Structure formats: C-alpha cells, structure tokens
Amino acid sequence: MEYRIFFSAGEPSGDQHGAALISALQSRLPNFTCLGFGGPRMAQAGCHLLADLTSHAVMGFLRPIAQLHHFYRFYRQAVVEMECHRPDAVVLIDFPGFNWHLAKAAKSRGIPVFFYGPPQIWAWARWRVRKMRRWIDHALCWLPFEEQWLAARGCSATYVGHPFFDECAGAxxxxxxxxxxxxxxxxxxxxxxxxxxxxxxxxxxxxxxxxxxxxxxxxxxxxxxxxxxxxxxxxxxxxxxxxxxxxxxxxxxxxxxxxxxxxxxxxxxxxxxxxxxxxxxxxxxxxxxxxxxxxxxxxxxxxxxxxxxxxxxxxxxxxxxxxxxxxxxxxxxxxxxxxxxxxxxxxxxxxxxxxxxxxxxxxxxxxxxxxxxxxxxGWEGAVDRAADWFVRYLGQPHEVTPGLHPHSISALHERPRPAGLRR
The missing domain is CATH 3.40.50.2000 (Glycogen Phosphorylase B;)
Structure with a gap:
C-alpha cells in the first residue's frame, strides 16, 4: 500500500527533525512519499518541497505581518494539494503561527492532523490549547511533561522523547x-x-x-x-x-x-x-x-x-x-x-x-x-519511536471525522509504553 504524508516545518531545527523522521519512515514504508514545506535537509531526505519555509522563519509581534503575502500563497498551495492529491496524514512540526492554519484546512477536509513536537503552548498563550483540541488528532511530544499537560486539557498525546540526541549522535x-x-x-x-x-x-x-x-x-x-x-x-x-x-x-x-x-x-x-x-x-x-x-x-x-x-x-x-x-x-x-x-x-x-x-x-x-x-x-531512540508510532497508525483502518480524534486518550494509555520512557 502506498502512503502519502504532507509535512510542514518552518524552522531550521524543524527541518532537521523532519528530515530525520522522513528517513526513519522511508526505512519502514517501502511505498512512502512525502511533500510539503520544510528546508534543505527535508528536501535532501526525499521530501518534495512546495516551498522552503525555513527561509521565512520570523518571530515577534510585528515582523510576521511583512511576510503575510508569502504565507497566504503557501497556504493556497497546501489547500490545492490537499484537495487534488489527498494525503493520508498531515504532520506539523512546531511553527504554530502558520501550521495552525494548515491544521484547520486539513481537518475541515477530513484529513488526520498530527503535531510532531507540538508548540509550547504551556509556556506562551495557553488559550491556544483550544486549537489543539479542535484541529489536532494527536501530538507526539518531545518533552516529558507535555503528554500529561495536554491530556489533562483534553488533547490526545504521546511522549516519544526529543529527537535532538539521535540527530547529534548520528551527525x-x-x-x-x-x-x-x-x-x-x-x-x-x-x-x-x-x-x-x-x-x-x-x-x-x-x-x-x-x-x-x-x-x-x-x-x-x-x-x-x-x-x-x-x-x-x-x-x-x-x-x-x-x-x-x-x-x-x-x-x-x-x-x-x-x-x-x-x-x-x-x-x-x-x-x-x-x-x-x-x-x-x-x-x-x-x-x-x-x-x-x-x-x-x-x-x-x-x-x-x-x-x-x-x-x-x-x-x-x-x-x-x-x-x-x-x-x-x-x-x-x-x-x-x-x-x-x-x-x-x-x-x-x-x-x-x-x-x-x-x-x-x-x-x-x-x-x-x-x-x-x-x-x-533517556532520549536515545526518540526518532525510531515516533516513526514506529506513525507506522502503527498508518497500518490501521481509521474513519476520521472532522473535529474528532482517531484515538481516545484512554486507548492510547492502555498501549505498552516504550522502554526507558517516563511521564
């Protein structure tokens, strides 16, 4: 079976994490294709980029306004791709300002949406947890306390560990x-x-x-x-x-x-x-x-x-x-x-x-x-745990309705946790 995943990473670090995950998925899924937004590392890993989003990374309260025309164009590209070549899943990597809009667009079209490394809403502007509940089917968390924090607020999440140590060790x-x-x-x-x-x-x-x-x-x-x-x-x-x-x-x-x-x-x-x-x-x-x-x-x-x-x-x-x-x-x-x-x-x-x-x-x-x-x-093996989670998800039949999670929190907690992981 062929699987098609849409990725979106807007930071250089997200480009690095996305590339590592793509490589891990390619080794597990022989008929796997990916496209979307990222940077040079994701492109090198085999992702067909609609645009290099990392070259438009900005922060603050006013600077993003100057980039609005670019982001609107990228958004329209993504919507056309979702409607013409429906992906099996959309995987977002941090970069919430733009990725929230992609999540909403995908969710409204019945496409499952996942955050690999969710935005740190526990630190800044916590009201955004409503967006997480509404538009994100599941979050694969990098920090040990995030799963519990999100679950307590009605969000489906699994802690896999941070990919950075794997990437440093393999560089x-x-x-x-x-x-x-x-x-x-x-x-x-x-x-x-x-x-x-x-x-x-x-x-x-x-x-x-x-x-x-x-x-x-x-x-x-x-x-x-x-x-x-x-x-x-x-x-x-x-x-x-x-x-x-x-x-x-x-x-x-x-x-x-x-x-x-x-x-x-x-x-x-x-x-x-x-x-x-x-x-x-x-x-x-x-x-x-x-x-x-x-x-x-x-x-x-x-x-x-x-x-x-x-x-x-x-x-x-x-x-x-x-x-x-x-x-x-x-x-x-x-x-x-x-x-x-x-x-x-x-x-x-x-x-x-x-x-x-x-x-x-x-x-x-x-x-x-x-x-x-x-x-x-205990972060070693985080990329493999994330890739294994996606393989299990893609290998199971799902009926995703806009606004509903494909897994309940209780069902996720009943699964065996990978060795070495703690809450």
Missing amino acids: VRDSALVAQLTGDPRPLLTILPGSRDQEVHANGQAMLRVAAGLREKIPSLRVAVAAFRPHQAQLMERWAHQLDVRALILTGKTPELIQSATCCLAVSGSVSLELLYFEKPTVILYRISPLAARIEKFVRRVKYITLVNLLCHGGRHAAELPPNDPTTPAPTDALFPEFLTARDVTQEICRRLATWLSDAEERQKVVAVLRELKKSL
Whole structure:
C-alpha cells in the first residue's frame, strides 16, 4: 500500500527533525512519499518541497505581518494539494503561527492532523490549547511533561522523547577542525547568535561586545562564532571588525564549534539541547524591544525560557512558580543563566562567563549537572519511536471525522509504553 504524508516545518531545527523522521519512515514504508514545506535537509531526505519555509522563519509581534503575502500563497498551495492529491496524514512540526492554519484546512477536509513536537503552548498563550483540541488528532511530544499537560486539557498525546540526541549522535562532524581547536590550550568562547536573521540582528553585536569585555579580563581568550548562513557570517565579521574583536567565524560548523568550546554564549532556542548534548556551560542572551519586554510579561507563563532550565528544574511544574517567588532562583541564577531583556547586560554576562573560562573547578560543577540531566532524559531512540508510532497508525483502518480524534486518550494509555520512557 502506498502512503502519502504532507509535512510542514518552518524552522531550521524543524527541518532537521523532519528530515530525520522522513528517513526513519522511508526505512519502514517501502511505498512512502512525502511533500510539503520544510528546508534543505527535508528536501535532501526525499521530501518534495512546495516551498522552503525555513527561509521565512520570523518571530515577534510585528515582523510576521511583512511576510503575510508569502504565507497566504503557501497556504493556497497546501489547500490545492490537499484537495487534488489527498494525503493520508498531515504532520506539523512546531511553527504554530502558520501550521495552525494548515491544521484547520486539513481537518475541515477530513484529513488526520498530527503535531510532531507540538508548540509550547504551556509556556506562551495557553488559550491556544483550544486549537489543539479542535484541529489536532494527536501530538507526539518531545518533552516529558507535555503528554500529561495536554491530556489533562483534553488533547490526545504521546511522549516519544526529543529527537535532538539521535540527530547529534548520528551527525558527521569535521574531526580535523575539532582536533585543531581542542589542541590549543587557551580557553575558547563559542558564540551562537541564532539561525534567523532577526535573531542575529538583535543579538550579534551584543554578543561580540561581551567577547570584547572578556578579552580584557582574559587576554588569552579565543572567540569563535557559529553562523547559520553565509550572509550572517559576513554580518558578524563586519561587526567584529568594528568592535576590534578577533574571532573565527564559520558557517555550517555549529556542532564542531560547540564541541570544541570551553563555554558558550547563545540565543534561546533548540540549540540549548545541542549545548546539553555536548555538556557545555552556557549563558543565554535574547534581546527584545522594550515593547516586547512589556508584552511578554502578560503572555509568558513559565519562569524559564530555556528548555535546559525547564528540564533541570522539574519541567513545567517547577517552572510555573510565580515570577517573584523568593523560594526559587531567578532565571539569571539557573543552570544556563538566561537574559531575556531589552537592557544592556554585557557586564553581568561577562562576570558569569569569566568564572567558567578561568576556573576549571566551577566549570566542571556545571558539566557534572548537565551530564546527569542528559543521562536522566533517556532520549536515545526518540526518532525510531515516533516513526514506529506513525507506522502503527498508518497500518490501521481509521474513519476520521472532522473535529474528532482517531484515538481516545484512554486507548492510547492502555498501549505498552516504550522502554526507558517516563511521564
């Protein structure tokens, strides 16, 4: 039997996760075809792309408006595909702003809809759970507390684990570059300014100012910048020259630069899981506008914005403590100190990084906690578990009615859970 699945991923990280899932499905389903939206990695894995959605990834409250004409065109393409070549399922990977519209379109046409890595509605704008109940048949969750959180709100969900560790373990890295960088005994700070142009523009110069401040404290410091795209590397090179910061700036070498680092300075995002995988002490900086800083206080419902900090502090339950609760540490005192801010925090970040760069004992304390956290998650095999779930689903007869789940929550909970998984 031939199976046809429509995928939609709008972030570079979603492109990576989608590619891994597609490869796993291809090895299990000989007559499997896929199409939809994604990026170069999904295309390389065999997905026929209607458009490269990763090149349009934006965040915030106003920037997406400038992209509306593109997203409307992509939406119309998807609707035509659903109506003319009806897929067996639609698989959405995060990127909720656009993917909610695809979910609604598919659901109204009786096509089953799944989220592989549902949006973090437990952290931001929880009213969106109504959309999850109405338009999503099932969510395959990446974080251990998400299944229970969604199930308690009437959403069908299964925890499979995060695919990032599988992808990191299977990646082919430039061992010569790692050997060259780690062979130098001088401390190395790796800067990760983000994959979106918006993130690089907001954080790049501030991160280089931190590097300049650290160089004054630690003259032997080496600085490396992991750029996602060539034009972003050129921008960082120009800023580094203006700030008189000597830095090794490379494109497409993020894993190598993280692996070789003494510690890192990064934006918030899925890269924090790569930093966890490589057990690298890290400070998180995410600069936002004064207006966005005011708005986020009303829509944010978790104490930490960094996944590593959420996982370290017990997931959602610990993270939901009131912002001013004196019994819990501030975000700047978390395992990965984090600064979601509109103000200049250069000196604060410099102090924290300088400790790790110059004091091996303090640095190893953080490494030990990261190692234990990574071990406790048991994420190895997450991609295979997700692929097996889809194979089981596709191999069973289903009568999907718009607005109804193909599986009840109770039926899903009666199934044996994969070994090593916890709620």
